[in-house]
Amino acid sequence: MIDQTEPPGVAPTFWRRVLTFPVSQMVVAILFIAIPFAAVSTPFNLFVTDKPLRRVGALLLTAIVLGAYWAYVRIVERRAVTELSSSHAVRELGGGLLLGALLFSTSIGILAASGVYQITGNNGWGVMLGSVPGFILTGVLEETVIRGVVFRILEKSLGSWLALGISAVIFGGLHLLNPGATFLNAAAISVEGGVLLAAAFMLTRRLWLCIGIHIAWNFTQGGIFSVAVSGGKSTGLLQSRMVGPDWLTGGTFGAEASVVAFAVCAAAGAVLIVLAIRKGNVVSPAWVGRAASQAH
Secondary structure, eight states, X not given: OOOXXXXXXXXXXXXXXXXTSHHHHHHHHXXXXXXXXXXXXXXXXHHOOOHHHHHHHHHHHHHHHHHHHHHHIIIIIOSOOGGGOGGGHHHHHHHHHHHHHHHHHHHHHHHHHTTSEEEEEEOOHHHHHHTHHHHHHHHHHHIIIIIIIIXXXXXXXXXXXXXXXXXXXXXXXXXXXXXXOOHHHHHHHIIIIIIHHHHHHHHHSSSHHHHHHHHHHHIIIIIISOOOBTTBOOXXXXXXXXXXXXXXXXXXXXXXXXXXXXXXXXXXXXXXHHHHHHTTOOOOOHHHHHHHHHHO
16 A cells, blocks of 8 residues: 655645555556556567567566556555565465366366367477467466556555456456457456456465466467367367367357357456455445544
8 A cells, every 4th residue: 555654733744645646656557567568669660570489588577567466556555565475475376376277167068068178189398388479478467557556555445345346347348459359248358257357366465376367268278189278279288179160169269259158257256256255355445434433
């Protein structure tokens, strides 16, 4: 939280008031991340064609995203970056990777048992491993911005439930920019991704669990099962095809738009929300706290 402490009798400065406003905070935080990200990614995209070097670039950009977020919190919010606590990183990131892989594998397993997902061959381990850096970058970037910035900052003012709803809608809405996206796809992503991943952040109050879930979900989907990831064609370990109606296959958007994936992730999100509630990690809206203090 931004340090709003001022000397006794001295009102907060204009810029301090601006920086404590949620929308301003989100804009500043996103600029902290976007500027160095663009400065490095632009020349890579324009001039680097070597695939191994581009994979190194993806890992470099991942480090830049985390570093820029850390710098924003330390410089602007003036606090310890607890959501990137190193003491919890291995356990929660590992747990997220296992959970994300399990959730998508369960979804594709149900589709395979129904005859919807069919394996037709394999592309080799090299193809699968080559996809890892890109999925790491996507997972870290999206979780840092949507959960670390948008959800977390909104939650301080609006409380957990409104922040969860708004950030989920934003997350789903951003997927409308992807190939083959429809409003129905975006609504599915809002629930299965937006709610699930915000619930993971609520439970731990750190980014590692939701980052792990996001990376493993995308990697398992595209890097192993060769299913389109949010509309982007993917070539992974297995050669495959999807047979059936769009509501089962997810259409060109990918299996994450399938009713099966929706049900699996919605159930997992509900479990994480219950665990967060039991842990006492639900934040009340700021106006509730003010009303309670005035009543006393």
